[in-house]
Amino acid sequence: MQIGPxxxxxxxxxxxxxxxxxxxxxxxxxxxxRTNPSDDQNxxxxxxxxxxxxxxxxxxxxxxxxxxxxxxxxxDFFQLDYSVHTLKSxxxxxxxxxxxxxxxxxxxxxxxxxxxxxxxxxxxxxxxFPRATYFLQKAHWKWALAPSEKDRGSFLFLKENxxxxxxxxxLKLLEGPHELFPGFHLxxxxxxxxxxxxVKIQDQTTxxxxxSDLVPTASHLPLPYILSYxxxxxxxxxxxRHLLNQACAENWIIVLxxxxxxxxxRIRKGEKHFEVEEVVNL
Numbered sequence: 191m192q193i194g195p196x197x198x199x200x201x202x203x204x205x206x207x208x209x210x211x212x213x214x215x216x217x218x219x220x221x222x223x224r225t226n227p228s229d230d231q232n233x234x235x236x237x238x239x240x241x242x243x244x245x246x247x248x249x250x251x252x253x254x255x256x257x258x259x260x261x262x263x264x265x266d267f268f269q270l271d272y273s274v275h276t277l278k279s280x281x282x283x284x285x286x287x288x289x290x291x292x293x294x295x296x297x298x299x300x301x302x303x304x305x306x307x308x309x310x311x312x313x314x315x316x317x318x319f320p321r322a323t324y325f326l327q328k329a330h331w332k333w334a335l336a337p338s339e340k341d342r343g344s345f346l347f348l349k350e351n352x353x354x355x356x357x358x359x360x361l362k363l364l365e366g367p368h369e370l371f372p373g374f375h376l377x378x379x380x381x382x383x384x385x386x387x388x389v390k391i392q393d394q395t396t397x398x399x400x401x402s403d404l405v406p407t408a409s410h411l412p413l414p415y416i417l418s419y420x421x422x423x424x425x426x427x428x429x430x431r432h433l434l435n436q437a438c439a440e441n442w443i444i445v446l447x448x449x450x451x452x453x454x455x456r457i458r459k460g461e462k463h464f465e466v467e468e469v470v471n472l
Contacts, residue, residue, distance in 0.1 A: 191443075191472045194373050194393030197244040199284065200445070200453045200472040202275035203255025203306060206268045207233035212418045213406070225409045233269065236407075236448040238302055240277065241389070241400055241472075242284060245371055249286060250293040252389050252400055253447065254306030254318065259350055277306050277318070291319040295376070296326045297402035298386045299334040300344040300419075303447075305351045315350045317358060324355050325370065327378065328363035330385030341383065341421060377433075379404050381426025382417065390442075397442040398454075404429060406448035408455055412463035434464050443470050 191198045210232050214222040219232075226234040238255035255277050256270055264270075278288065296304050307324060308315045317324075334345050334352075355361045364387070368376040373393060379386040382403045389400040403419075404426065405411060413430050416423045437444055438457050445454045458467040 191398070193391050193396050193398055195245055196374065196391050198391065198398060198472055199242045201240040201242050201251070201277065201280040203238045203240055203277040203280060204275055205271040205450065206236055206238060206256055206302060208236060208268070208302075210234040214409075215414075215416045215418045215420075215423065217415050222409060222415075226407070229269075235450045236302075237446075237450045238306075239445070239447045239449075239453065240280075241445065242281065242286070243374075243391070245374070248292045248371075249290050250295065251281075251291055251319070251322075252295045253297055253303045253402070254294060256302050257306035257309060257318070257351070259305060259308070259310055259315065259347065264346070288319050289321055291322045293370075294319055294322045294324045295370070295387070295389060296324060297388060297400075297447075298330050298383050299326070299348060299352060300383070300403075301346040301351065303402065305347065307351055308354050315354050317355050317360060320358075322360065324352075324361050325376075325387075326361060326363055327385035327387050328365050330383065330387075331361075331363055333384040338421070341419065344383075344419060379426075379429050381422045381424075381429050382420045384421065397437075397440060398445065399433070399437060399442045400445040400447070401433070402447055404433065405444065405446065407446055408449050408452055408466050411457060411465060438464060445472070 210228040228234050241252035243250040309318045337345050367378055375390045376387045388402055391398045416426050420426045443454050446452055452469050453472050454470040455466045456468040457464050
C-alpha cells in the first residue's frame with residue numbers, strides 16, 4: 191500500500207495464544223467465543239502483526255512480535271507457533287536483511303510486541319536489527335522498569351528483550367506525541383499501559399492507523415470490549431470512543447495487530463457498535 195511517500199506492508203511474525211477472558215474483560219464468553227473460539231485451556235489464537243515501511247532511504251519496522259528467546263515452558267504456555275511465519279522470514283519476502291532496518295518503533299514493551307527486538311547469538315542477547323534506532327516513549331520505559339503487580343507479567347524477560355538495545359545506545363526515548371517523519375505521526379494512549387505509542391501515516395487522501403492494543407482485533411471494535419490487561423479501562427474506553435469516531439468519520443484504515451484473520455479494516459457505525467465496513471489487505 192502506498193500512502194504519500196510511504197510504501198507500507200503487513201508482516202506476520204508468528205502466532206500465539208492468550209486467555210480469551212483476559213482478552214475481552216467483562217464481556218461474557220458466550221459473546222466473544224462466537225468470533226474467537228477458544229481451545230480446551232480457554233486460549234484464543236492471536237497474530238503478532240508488524241509493519242514494514244519504506245520511506246526514502248529508510249526501512250522502518252513497527253513492533254517486532256514475540257521473538258524466539260522464550261524457554262520451552264513459556265513456548266508451550268503461550269502456544270508460540272512459527273510454523274508459517276517468523277519476523278525474519280516475512281522480511282525476507284521483501285528481500286530485506288535485518289542489518290538493513292534503520293528504525294524500529296515499539297508501541298510498548300509487553301512481550302508480544304517487543305520480545306523480538308533482540309535475539310540470542312550463542313548465549314548472548316543481541317539486537318535483532320543491529321543498525322536500527324529503537325523508538326519508545328520515555329514514560330512507558332520508566333513504567334516498564336518498575337511495573338505494578340497487575341501488569342508485571344506482561345513485561346516478561348524485559349532485561350533480555352531491551353537491555354542490549356539500551357546498552358548499545360540504540361534506544362531513543364520520546365516524550366509525548368511526535369511527528370517522527372513527514373506525515374508519520376506517533377499518537378499516545380494511556381489506557382492499556384502508560385505511554386503506549388500508536389502510528390498514524392497519512393497523506394491528503396488516506397490515513398492508516400496502527401493502534402496496537404487499543405483495538406487488537408476486529409472483535410474489539412465495540413467500545414466495552416476492553417482487555418483485562420489494561421491498567422485504566424475507563425481511559426481506554428474514552429480513547430476508543432474518540433479515535434474510532436475519528437477513524438469512522440475520516441475513513442481510516444485500521445491495522446489490527448492481533449487479529450488472526452484480518453490485517454486491516456475500515457469501519458462504520460452500526461446500530462449498537464462500531465463494526466467492519468471493509469477488510470483491507472496491505
